[in-house]
Amino acid sequence: MDIAIIVEGKNDRSRLARVLSPEVPIHCTFGTLSTSRIEALRKAIGRRHVYLYMDNDSSGRRIRGVLRDVFPDADHIYTRRGYAGVEGTPEEYLIQQLEKAGLDEFILYPAPDADRWKE
16 A cells, blocks of 8 residues: 655654654655645655644634644544644554554554563
């Protein structure tokens, strides 16, 4: 599956990149969605299947609404209220949401904690 993920900012992208294979492009809106920014996103994504992973705040909902119109077939990934956006979401929860979206094959799972097996 050829996919791309769109997030709001570079900190969101950095956070998500820690748990995703580098082959998955993560694009940023950088908060504002001008016509030129939308066209740049559309061109960069091409024919890939899009996943939208926005913050659960008013700005994130507004951006998600605009991108829903631009990418009507996009899948939506959500972070929990109370987390400080995608960048403040614990890795375990990011992974759960990516699994829920069916992206298991792209997830970089953390190495098991070797210390917990010591007696």
